[in-house]
Amino acid sequence: MAGRRLEIDGVSKRYGDIVALREMTFQVGAGELFGFVGSNGAGKTTTMRIALGVLAADAGVVRWDGEPITLETRRHIGYMPEERGLYPKMKVAEQLVYLARLHGLTTAQAKRSVQEWTERLGVAARRDDEVQKLSLGNQQRVQLAAALVHNPSILVLDEPFSGLDPVAVDVMSKVLSDKAAEGVPVVFSSHQLDLVERLCHRVGIVRNGQMVACDTVEALRAGGIEHLVVDAPRAPRGWADGLPGVTVVEQTGTKTVFELGEGVDDQAVLRAALATGPVTEFSRRGQSLTELFRNVVSESHEAVAA
Amino acid sequence: MSSVPDVRVGNWEAVGLVAGREITGRLKSKAFIITTAATLLLLIGFSLVMKFVAGGSDATVGVSGGSVALEAPLKATATSIGQTIDTRQVDEAAGRAQVDSGDLDALLVGDGSKIVVVVKKEIDEKLRNTLNVLAGQLALNQEITDLGGDPAQVGKQVADAKAEVRPMEPPFDYNGQQLVIGMIAGILIYMSLLINGQSVAQGVVEEKSSRVVELLLATIRPWQLMLGKVVGIGVVGLVQMVVIGGAGIAVGLATGVLTISVSAAVGTVVWLVVWFLLGFFAYSLVFAALGALVSRQEDIGGVITPPLMFVILGYVLGISILPSDPGSKLIEILSMVPLFAPTLMPMRLAMGGVPAWEAGLAVVLVLALIPGLVWLSGRIYRNAVTRSGAKVKLRDALRAT
Numbered sequence: 289m290a291g292r293r294l295e296i297d298g299v300s301k302r303y304g305d306i307v308a309l310r311e312m313t314f315q316v317g318a319g320e321l322f323g324f325v326g327s328n329g330a331g332k333t334t335t336m337r338i339a340l341g342v343l344a345a346d347a348g349v350v351r352w353d354g355e356p357i358t359l360e361t362r363r364h365i366g367y368m369p370e371e372r373g374l375y376p377k378m379k380v381a382e383q384l385v386y387l388a389r390l391h392g393l394t395t396a397q398a399k400r401s402v403q404e405w406t407e408r409l410g411v412a413a414r415r416d417d418e419v420q421k422l423s424l425g426n427q428q429r430v431q432l433a434a435a436l437v438h439n440p441s442i443l444v445l446d447e448p449f450s451g452l453d454p455v456a457v458d459v460m461s462k463v464l465s466d467k468a469a470e471g472v473p474v475v476f477s478s479h480q481l482d483l484v485e486r487l488c489h490r491v492g493i494v495r496n497g498q499m500v501a502c503d504t505v506e507a508l509r510a511g512g513i514e515h516l517v518v519d520a521p522r523a524p525r526g527w528a529d530g531l532p533g534v535t536v537v538e539q540t541g542t543k544t545v546f547e548l549g550e551g552v553d554d555q556a557v558l559r560a561a562l563a564t565g566p567v568t569e570f571s572r573r574g575q576s577l578t579e580l581f582r583n584v585v586s587e588s589h590e591a592v593a594a
Numbered sequence: 595m596s597s598v599p600d601v602r603v604g605n606w607e608a609v610g611l612v613a614g615r616e617i618t619g620r621l622k623s624k625a626f627i628i629t630t631a632a633t634l635l636l637l638i639g640f641s642l643v644m645k646f647v648a649g650g651s652d653a654t655v656g657v658s659g660g661s662v663a664l665e666a667p668l669k670a671t672a673t674s675i676g677q678t679i680d681t682r683q684v685d686e687a688a689g690r691a692q693v694d695s696g697d698l699d700a701l702l703v704g705d706g707s708k709i710v711v712v713v714k715k716e717i718d719e720k721l722r723n724t725l726n727v728l729a730g731q732l733a734l735n736q737e738i739t740d741l742g743g744d745p746a747q748v749g750k751q752v753a754d755a756k757a758e759v760r761p762m763e764p765p766f767d768y769n770g771q772q773l774v775i776g777m778i779a780g781i782l783i784y785m786s787l788l789i790n791g792q793s794v795a796q797g798v799v800e801e802k803s804s805r806v807v808e809l810l811l812a813t814i815r816p817w818q819l820m821l822g823k824v825v826g827i828g829v830v831g832l833v834q835m836v837v838i839g840g841a842g843i844a845v846g847l848a849t850g851v852l853t854i855s856v857s858a859a860v861g862t863v864v865w866l867v868v869w870f871l872l873g874f875f876a877y878s879l880v881f882a883a884l885g886a887l888v889s890r891q892e893d894i895g896g897v898i899t900p901p902l903m904f905v906i907l908g909y910v911l912g913i914s915i916l917p918s919d920p921g922s923k924l925i926e927i928l929s930m931v932p933l934f935a936p937t938l939m940p941m942r943l944a945m946g947g948v949p950a951w952e953a954g955l956a957v958v959l960v961l962a963l964i965p966g967l968v969w970l971s972g973r974i975y976r977n978a979v980t981r982s983g984a985k986v987k988l989r990d991a992l993r994a995t
Contacts (some may be wrong), residue, residue, distance in 0.1 A: 340812040342980055359815065360602055367812045371982070373805030378619065386615050390813045392603045434809065 292318040292353055294339070294442050294473050299348030301334055301497075308334045309497040311348070316442075316473040316490075321464060323484035324477040325577075326494030327585055332477040333370045335494075336446050340367050352442065363391050366440030370447050370477075372431050376420035380411065380430050383419060384437050391438030398437065405433040409459060425456055432460065436467075443467055445476040449483060461487055485577040493584050500584055509574040516546040516554055517573055522565030531560055543569070608814040612822025613829065616797070620830045629789070630834050637778075637842040644851045653699040653721045654680040656689040660705035664728070668702075671728045677720055700725075708732060771854055773917055776945035779866050780916075782838060783940050784909040787873050788902070790831035794878040795885030795898050797823050798979070802889050807979055816976040820886075824878045828871065835870045839863045858946070865943040865953075872960045873936025876967055877901060883971035886978040887986045897985075908937030920945055930956045932963045 294316045301309040309331045316322040324332050337343040339350050341362050350357045352364070375383055381402055388398035406412040409429040414422055419430060428451055435445060448460055464487065468474045478484050484491060485505055492502040501508060516534070520527070521542045528536055528544055533552030537545045548554060554572070561567045575583075603611075620626050652672075657665045665681045672679040684692065689701040693714050700721060704710035709729040711717065717725075735745035798820075801807040810819055843859045846852035852859065884897040908928070915922045929938035935956040942948050970992075978991040 337808070340808075342808050342811050359813075363603065363813055365812065367809065369805060369808045371805040371808065373807065373809045375800070375806055376804055386611070387809065387813075389611055390603065390608065390810065 292441070292471070292473070294444075294475065295349075295351040295354075296335060296339060297349045297351060299335065299338055299345045299350065301338060301343065301346050307497055309338070309345075312494070312497065312499060313348075314492050314499055314502050316475050318473055319468050319471045320473055320490060321468045321488045322473070322475045323488035323491040324475055324494065325479070325481060325484055325491060325581060326477075330494040331497040332494055333446055334497075336367075336444050336475070336477070337369075339444055340365060342369075363438070364441040366435035366438065366443045366445075368431055368435040368445040368448055372427065374419045374427065374431060374434065377418055379416050379418055380406070380422070381415040384430070384433055387434050388437040391440075393438055401437045401439065402433070405436050406430075408463070409433050424451055425453055428452055429456065429459070432463065436463070441472060443472055443474040443476070445474070447478060448476050449478050449480050457483070481577045481581055491577065493581060495584060501580070505577065508577070508580055513547055513575065515573045515575065516548055516557060517543060517569060517571050518546065518557060518561050518567065519543045519569035520561040520564050520567050523561065524564065527564050528557070528560065531557060603814070605815075605818060608818040609822040609825065612814070612819055613826035616823055616826025617829050620793075620827065621833070626830065626834070630837060633782075633785075633838050634841055637838065638845050641842070641845045641849050641851045645849045652677045652679060653718060654682065654697070655721070656682050656684045656692060656698040656701040658684055658686040658689045658701060658703055660707075661702035661710075663706040664702055664709070664732075667731065668724070668728055671731060672724045675724060675727060677724055679721075679724065707736075771852060772945045773920065775852075775854070775862055776916060776920075776941045776943075777913060778842065779839075779862065779944035780909060780912050780937065780941035782835065783866060783870055783873065784905065784937055786831050786835055786870055787877055787905050787936060790827050790874055791877050791881045791902070791905070792894070792898065793827050794824055795881040795894050796891060797827065798882050798885035798975075799888060799891055799894055802886065802979060802982060803891065805982065811980060816979060817972045819979075820879075820882050820972065820975045824875065824882055827878065828874050831874055832867065832870065835867060836863070839866050862944045866940050868957070869936055869940040869943075872957065872964075873905075876932065876936065876960055876964055877905065879964075879967045879971040883974035883978075883991075884988075886975045887988065887991060889982045889985075893985060904933045905937060908934035912938045912941045916941060916945065920947070926952070930959065932956075932960045935960055 296312055296314050299309055299312045300307075312331065312335050314322070324335070326332050334343065338345045339357070341357070341359065352361050355361070378386075384402040384406070385395065385398045388401055389395065393401065402415075403412075406415055409432060411422075411426055411429045411433065414426060414430075419427060422430065432445075432448060435443065443464070445464075448464070449457055452460060461483070464474050464476065468489075488505060490502070490504050491508060493500050515537060518528075519542055523542065523544075525539075528534065528546065533549035534546040534557060535549075537547050539545070546557060558567065558570055561570070655668065657668075662683055665683070669679055669681060682698065684698075684701070686701070686703055689698060689703075690712060692698040693701050693712055696714070699713070699718060701712040702709065703712055709725055709732065711725055731749075735749075738745045738748050801810065801819075807819070840863055843852065843863055847856065847859060880901045881898050884901070885894060887897050888894060911928065911934075912925060915925050919925075925938055925942065928934040929942050930952060939948075939953070939956045943953060974988070974991045978986040
């Protein structure tokens with residue numbers, strides 16, 4: 289089990305004059321949940337399609353277990369494409385059995401696995417319905433089942449959370465965490481950064497076809513400036529103006545977020561807040577992934593503008 | 595995690611899985627069951643109508659009194675000029691009543707030495723001819739007897755005397771039935787190529803537009819997917835062709851509408867199957883490749899119309915020229931050209947009279963073309979099938995690697 293990892297090594301791809309990927313490199317180890325984030329068109333989908341062999345790379349290698357990936361080893365990957373794809377007129381169970389068999393399962397194994405996954409994902413009652421008759425959310429669950437029925441050793445999911453209701457998001461999160469706990473490397477892309485922050489062990493941020501930041505969530509957040517969050521419900525607007533060494537970053541409702549200057553005593557802020565009335569929240573917070581992401585993306589805009 | 599399971603899928607296993615999905619899906623589909631049943635009903639209905647039209651006699655004639663002796667000569671004369679006459683012996687009064695009621699077309703009366711016929715108003719023109727010929731015969735017989743000859747012997751000699759025809763090139767005798775079978779074979783193969791060929795293109799686009807192709811190509815190779823689809827739809831078309839062709843011929847033979855030999859009938863079905871397979875395989879490879887260029891069902895027509903025109907052209911030429919001119923030189927040549935052979939050759943084969951070398955050459959030429967088509971269409975399909983969105987230009991699909 290140790291050393292079972294998916295490596296994307298220096299993968300490049302261009303479409304005519306447009307560079308889609310430039311030396312994209314990252315690894316996902318066994319049991320790791322890797323979040324892949326970036327703006328639209330940054331190259332996440334292209335990377336995944338190349339890993340799955342749907343697209344050919346111009347340069348670079350995708351390795352599994354240290355060996356360049358082949359059609360045979362690709363059958364171990366569970367894949368959820370960005371553009372969902374299922375036969376609309378085929379029944380759910382028939383379709384999943386067919387896909388499982390294409391991944392090398394026998395009919396008996398396939399049926400057992402379909403039974404198990406449709407139950408686990410809450411679509412067991414719809415097994416004999418045509419896919420097109422399902423709601424989008426349920427189609428999404430079937431799509432995930434399609435990525436899981438062959439008991440994959442790697443999971444590559446492109447935007448698995450888009451279009452899901454909160455319950456389905458929980459189901460999906462649970463499945464991904466369980467799979468990772470089984471020792472499966474899981475890569476998924478998402479724009480829901482809070483979700484990525486909560487679920488993932490490591491995160492890669494892509495910009496213009498390049499990996500610009502790739503580390504654990506803690507390490508990524510540690511780099512930034514710390515924020516102070518104060519919730520003082522009775523405080524008048526602008527109560528914090530003029531406090532030395534702090535700048536108000538944002539003010540929503542009764543909540544104020546400060547950026548603390550170097551060596552500034554946060555207790556002074558608390559006293560000022562208490563002077564206005566009760567304080568219901570007072571906390572220090574590292575920068576969120578969303579903030580980090582914004583910074584990274586705006587850097588790119590500045591770079592382009594410069 | 596347990597050890598990684600063995601998930602190797604052989605080339606042919608993958609093709610088989612894809613084909614299997616097509617076959618089970620289509621055999622169960624309402625469209626397939628309905629078209630097959632409708633075509634069968636149509637063929638059976640056609641056979642029954644033909645039987646009804648062909649059966650029965652041209653006229654029913656009563657014979658009474660002395661003219662009873664004319665019953666046999668009347669039938670023989672009618673047959674000799676291509677008429678069928680039923681006769682009935684009645685007494686004169688009853689016969690007249692039946693003529694009046696329309697049960698009899700005519701009643702022969704008198705002593706049988708000459709023809710006296712009672713009809714209601716007018717006599718049918720063909721029946722009049724028959725009776726005139728018979729009357730002439732009777733007069734002749736009378737003369738022969740008067741001269742001391744034997745009318746029967748003279749009659750035999752007259753019947754045996756025939757012009758001897760010496761053709762320099764014996765023409766093939768196309769009979770009407772074989773022409774009809776040829777036309778039906780043409781219609782069947784044309785419909786089958788049209789329907790199944792378009793199914794291939796639609797199937798390819800369905801996978802593209804539903805994006806399921808991306809999921810499939812992450813596990814199997816493009817050629818396996820394309821070939822599996824062609825084979826699967828081909829098997830379904832074949833089943834349909836054998837059922838319809840076999841049942842049609844069986845019904846034809848059973849009702850007596852078809853009087854060709856059983857071996858000729860079986861030969862027709864076998865050739866039909868051979869040409870369906872060749873034609874379908876060649877054309878559907880092209881349809882699959884061209885279907886891969888577009889991403890929406892509405893755009894299929896635009897890309898598959900050019901090759902489809904060859905199918906239609908072949909069929910139209912065949913159906914419009916062959917009935918009047920079965921030996922047409924133009925059709926004879928075109929039926930060996932691979933583009934037209936799948937529609938024209940089975941028509942000619944069903945009509946009979948095709949030299950073995952022509953039948954063989956047509957098969958060999960199509961077979962020779964197929965590897966080239968496999969290569970070309972495989973290339974187009976592979977390059978185009980994962981590119982969704984706007985129509986992929988044929989030139990780009992050919993060039994890309």
